[in-house]
Amino acid sequence: MTGTGRLTTHVLDTAHGRPAAGMGIALYRIDGEVRTALAHAVTNADGRCDAPLLDGAGMEAGSYVLEFGVGAYFSALTGAPSPFHSTVVIRFEIAGHPPHFLLLKQAEASLCTQNPGFPEPLCLRASLPVLTGWWRGDFDFAEARRQGLALDGPKALVRAFPGWFQRYMLAGIPPVAKESSA
Secondary structure (H helix, E strand, C coil): CECCCEECCECEECCCCEECCCCEEEEEEEECCEEEEEEEEECCCCCECCCCCEEHHHCECEEEEEEECHHHHHHHHHCCCCCCCCCEEEEEEECCCCCCCCCCCCCCCEECCCCCCCCCCCEEECCHHHHHHHHHCCCCHHHHHHCCCEEECCHHHHHHHHHHCCCCCCCCCCCCCCCCCC
16 A cells, blocks of 8 residues: 655754754665665754655655764764664564554664664564554553553563653643533
8 A cells, every 4th residue: 555644753962952963864765675765864953864764755655764874973973982782773564554653763773574684682562553652642651552552572671661752741740630510
């Protein structure tokens, strides 16, 4: 199925409290063992790409990989070799429904169905509604787990995972109660 959504990303450098300007990003489609480059971009001053990485007719159901050049980014900032992985890989699936989704920031996690040949110390599996519902604050992490969010990897990484993402700024603020009509 071809969709009408778009794939964008926003990369934040939480270590320095600013957008990650100048980080290289690559997008690949995965078909079995074949890896096809779809887009290469560098984040702008706001930590975003100037155009969607994928949109319109390109939004097809399938497996994709986003690679973030975090090693080169941090080396450019400090002038020294980066202590981080050179590349953070996020593997995700676009299901056969019209997608419009968020890829959350700064993580060493992969949303995966098979290993694309890079280290995947932590594997997260969740439907998009569950992952974004947790991010938006519709429910807490324990409820996301009950709704099917699964993490596989070392226990320390699994325990740390919920703290890796800055959640939506209104997460945790309950909706205004509707007034009952008397």
